[in-house]
Amino acid sequence: MEDSVERRIYSAGKTFLCFVVFLICIQPLLLCYFVVSVSRLLWRNFLIVKNQHLTFVKKDNLRSFSYTARNPGIINVILHLQGEPNIDAIRDGIERAVLQKKMKSGELMFPKLSAKLVTCWGFYAWKMCPESFVVDNHINVYPPNYRGRPVTNSNIQDYISNIVSKYFPIGQPPWQICVIPVVGTTSLTRTEEMPSTSSVESASGNDTEEEQHSSSDFTMRLTSTEHYYIIVRMHHLLISEEPDLRLSDLLAIDSKSTTLSGRNEADIDRQIPKSPLMDIMQYPVYIPQLYMRLQIGLTNAWNEFKSKYDPYVGKSSTIQAPVTMPTTSTEFPSLDDSKLNTVETLPIETLPQLFASLLISYVTIASDFYKGFYATRHHPMIKIKFLNSLINREVKRRNISWEVIWHAMWATLNPIRITKVSFEWICWACVAISILSPHLIYRELQAFRYCFFQGHVGYPDTLIGFMFAYIPLCYNAFKEWLRLVGIFVQAPRFIYEELIEIHRSDEHVLQNISLCGRKVLSWSKKIDVNDIRRACSKHGVSPSELYMSANSSTIMELLHEYESVPVPKQIRVFASLHNHDFLQGYLNNEDYESGHLSLILPMEKVSRKQLKQIRQNFRVARENQVGIYFLFQLHKRFNLLTKFLPSVWTVIIFNYLSRRFSITVTEIVRNKNALQQRANMNITCWGHDVLDVLFFSPPHSNGSISLSIQQFGEHILLGVISDAQIHPLHIKLSDGWTKNLEKLF
The missing domain is CATH 3.30.559 (Chloramphenicol Acetyltransferase)
Structure with missing residues (x-):
C-alpha cells in the first residue's frame, strides 16, 4: 500500500515537473519558430533570385533532413506480373500516360519526372532539362541470369536486392523502372547489332561486368515466359513534389473490383477485434454536438433578429448592393449604389431600433470586408479605402445620421412614451398571467411527460425541453473537456518517457x-x-x-x-x-x-x-x-x-x-x-x-x-x-x- 502511494506521488510529481518544463519552453520555441521561419524564407528567396534556372523545393519535410547522399531515401515498389515482358509497350505506356500527359492549361502534368534533383546551399532544387531527358535511360532491362545462373523464384530476391542496393545514376532524374524477366522456357541470345534500348547504371562506379549488362547486349526470344518483375524506384522528394502521381498511372494499370465467390467470412469478420493501431485518439463527440446546436440556435436567433429589425420591407429586403470583385490586384471591390435608392426603408424611431441597425451594419461590414480582404491589393491604403466604402454603403442604406440618432434618443426618453410603454407592459403581464399561464403550465407538463417517459423532446421551446436537451449535453461535453485537459497535462511526461528517457x-x-x-x-x-x-x-x-x-x-x-x-x-x-x-x-x-x-x-x-x-x-x-x-x-x-x-x-x-x-x-x-x-x-x-x-x-x-x-x-x-x-x-x-x-x- 505504501509503495502504491509513493508511486502515485512520484508519478504526479513527474507529471507536474514535465508540464512546467513544457510551459517554460513554449516561449523559446515560439521565438525559435519566428527566427527559423524568417531566416529560411529570406535565404530561400535570395537563392531563388540568384538561381532562377532552378525550381526550389518549398516544403521542408522530415525526410529531406533525415536522408543523405549515402542514404538517399529511395522508395521501391515491386510488381509481379503474369505474361511476357514487352519493353516497347511499357515504354509507350509510360510516355503516353505519364511523361506526355498534360493539364487543361497545356502544361505537363508531371514535369519533375524529367528534371534533375540538385542541392543548392542547404536546399533541394529541381533543374529542368527536358532537352537532355531520354526515357530509355530510365527503363532498364536486366538479363535473366544472376551470377551465372538463370533467374528463378529461388534467387529472385537476391537479384532484386542487388539492384536496389545501387544508387541512382548521377546527373539524371531520380527514378527508374527495372524489368526482370524470370526464366521459364525463354532464352536470351547475345548480339551486337541490336540498338541500345536502355542501360543499367550505378552511381557507385564499382559494379561488376555481370551487373552492367544492358538490353543492347541481348536479343529476347519471348516465347513462353510465364511471369516477370518490374521494380519502380523513385526518390522520396519526387513523390512528395508530384502529389498527383499514382503507381497505377505510372504503369498504366486499370483496376476492376470483383467480389470473391465461394467464401463467406462475414460472420467471422464481425468477431475479429479492430486493430489497436486504429482510432488511437478518441475524438470528442459531445463538444461538436454542443457547438453545432449552439451554432444553429445562434443562426436562427440572428435571422429572427434581422427579420425584425432590418429596415427593409417586403421583397426589397432581399436587395443588397453587390460587391464586385476586382479584375486586377490594383483595384478594390467596387460597390454598386444604383439599387440603394430603390429600397423602401423603415424609419429608425427608437434607441432599440438604432442599436439593432448599428449591430446589423457592423456584422455586414465585417463579413464583406473579410470576403474582399484578399481580393484587394496588399497595400494598406487600398484596404482602408475598401473599408471606408463599406461603411459609407451601410450608412446610406440605413439612413443613419446624427439627426436620426438624436430623434431616436428623444423619442425613447420622452416621458409620455415611457408612460405609454409601461402601461402596455402592465396590461400584457396581466393578460399573460390570467390567460397564458395555464397554457404554458400545460406545455411544461407535456414536455416533462415526453422527456422523462418517452425519452425525447416533444416541446423544445419549453423550459423543461431546453433543460432536457442541453443539460446532459453540457455535462458530457464538460467531461470530454476535462479528459482533453488531462491528456494535455500528461502528454509532456509520456513524450519524455517514450522518446527521451533512456531505458x-x-x-x-x-x-x-x-x-x-x-x-x-x-x-x-x-x-x-x-x-x-x-x-x-x-x-x-x-x-x-x-x-x-x-x-x-x-x-x-x-x-x-x-x-x-x-x-x-x-x-x-x-x-x-x-x-x-x-x-x-x-x-x-x-x-x-x-x-x-x-x-x-x-x-x-x-x-x-x-x-x-x-x-x-x-x-x-x-x-x-x-x-x-x-x-x-x-x-x-x-x-x-x-x-x-x-x-x-x-x-x-x-x-x-x-x-x-x-x-x-x-x-x-x-x-x-x-x-x-x-x-x-x-x-x-x-x-x-x-x-x-x-x-x-x-x-x-x-x-x-x-x-x-x-x-x-x-x-x-x-x-x-x-x-x-x-x-x-x-x-x-x-x-x-x-x-x-x-x-x-
Whole structure:
C-alpha cells in the first residue's frame, strides 16, 4: 500500500515537473519558430533570385533532413506480373500516360519526372532539362541470369536486392523502372547489332561486368515466359513534389473490383477485434454536438433578429448592393449604389431600433470586408479605402445620421412614451398571467411527460425541453473537456518517457550497427487471408496483434545470431498503420489515415502467453501515447518539427530517435477492414495481370530495419528492407515470420 502511494506521488510529481518544463519552453520555441521561419524564407528567396534556372523545393519535410547522399531515401515498389515482358509497350505506356500527359492549361502534368534533383546551399532544387531527358535511360532491362545462373523464384530476391542496393545514376532524374524477366522456357541470345534500348547504371562506379549488362547486349526470344518483375524506384522528394502521381498511372494499370465467390467470412469478420493501431485518439463527440446546436440556435436567433429589425420591407429586403470583385490586384471591390435608392426603408424611431441597425451594419461590414480582404491589393491604403466604402454603403442604406440618432434618443426618453410603454407592459403581464399561464403550465407538463417517459423532446421551446436537451449535453461535453485537459497535462511526461528517457534494458545490437546506407530487401511467403481470419477468431485478437506476435519471435531469433551481445527481455519498436492503397492510391500518402505507437515487444517465442502480453502492451500504449499520436498528427499536417527547430537540431533529434527505434513495423491496409473479402483485377494497358505488389519504404536516418505487412488480393506477406550491413541475416526475418505466424493457426 505504501509503495502504491509513493508511486502515485512520484508519478504526479513527474507529471507536474514535465508540464512546467513544457510551459517554460513554449516561449523559446515560439521565438525559435519566428527566427527559423524568417531566416529560411529570406535565404530561400535570395537563392531563388540568384538561381532562377532552378525550381526550389518549398516544403521542408522530415525526410529531406533525415536522408543523405549515402542514404538517399529511395522508395521501391515491386510488381509481379503474369505474361511476357514487352519493353516497347511499357515504354509507350509510360510516355503516353505519364511523361506526355498534360493539364487543361497545356502544361505537363508531371514535369519533375524529367528534371534533375540538385542541392543548392542547404536546399533541394529541381533543374529542368527536358532537352537532355531520354526515357530509355530510365527503363532498364536486366538479363535473366544472376551470377551465372538463370533467374528463378529461388534467387529472385537476391537479384532484386542487388539492384536496389545501387544508387541512382548521377546527373539524371531520380527514378527508374527495372524489368526482370524470370526464366521459364525463354532464352536470351547475345548480339551486337541490336540498338541500345536502355542501360543499367550505378552511381557507385564499382559494379561488376555481370551487373552492367544492358538490353543492347541481348536479343529476347519471348516465347513462353510465364511471369516477370518490374521494380519502380523513385526518390522520396519526387513523390512528395508530384502529389498527383499514382503507381497505377505510372504503369498504366486499370483496376476492376470483383467480389470473391465461394467464401463467406462475414460472420467471422464481425468477431475479429479492430486493430489497436486504429482510432488511437478518441475524438470528442459531445463538444461538436454542443457547438453545432449552439451554432444553429445562434443562426436562427440572428435571422429572427434581422427579420425584425432590418429596415427593409417586403421583397426589397432581399436587395443588397453587390460587391464586385476586382479584375486586377490594383483595384478594390467596387460597390454598386444604383439599387440603394430603390429600397423602401423603415424609419429608425427608437434607441432599440438604432442599436439593432448599428449591430446589423457592423456584422455586414465585417463579413464583406473579410470576403474582399484578399481580393484587394496588399497595400494598406487600398484596404482602408475598401473599408471606408463599406461603411459609407451601410450608412446610406440605413439612413443613419446624427439627426436620426438624436430623434431616436428623444423619442425613447420622452416621458409620455415611457408612460405609454409601461402601461402596455402592465396590461400584457396581466393578460399573460390570467390567460397564458395555464397554457404554458400545460406545455411544461407535456414536455416533462415526453422527456422523462418517452425519452425525447416533444416541446423544445419549453423550459423543461431546453433543460432536457442541453443539460446532459453540457455535462458530457464538460467531461470530454476535462479528459482533453488531462491528456494535455500528461502528454509532456509520456513524450519524455517514450522518446527521451533512456531505458538500458531495451537496448539491443541493431541500435549500434555501423550502417553503410545501401539497402537490401526480401519478402516472406504468401499467407492466405482466411487463415489469418481463423487464427484471429481462435485467439480473440486483431490481425495487428497476430502480426506483432510473429514479429517479436522473429526479431528475437535474429538477435540471437549476434552471439557476442546478449538479447534483452524486451525491445521498443515504432509501429504504424497506413490505410493506403499503394497501387491505385497516390504515392504521396500523407493525407491518408494512420496510427503510430511506440510498442514494447517481448523477446519470447510464439505462444498464448506472449500474445496476451503483446495485447496488454498495446492497451497500455494506447492509453499513454495519445499525446504522442497528436504530436505526430500535428507534424504530419504542419511539419511541426522542421518549422520550430533549426536544421542542425532537427537532424540531431531525428538521428537520436531513429537510433532509439531502429526497427519500424508498418501495417499497410487498403481499407479500414484489413481482411475485407474483396479483390481487384489489376491489368496493365498491355494486357498483363498484376499478381502481386510489394511496397518498400527504407528506414530513416539511423534506422536499420523496416518491416511492412502488406495485403494484396487474398494473401498477406511481410516485406523486409534493411541496411546492407545486416545481409544476409535479413532473410531470416522474412522466412521466420511465416513460420512463427503459422504456429498460431
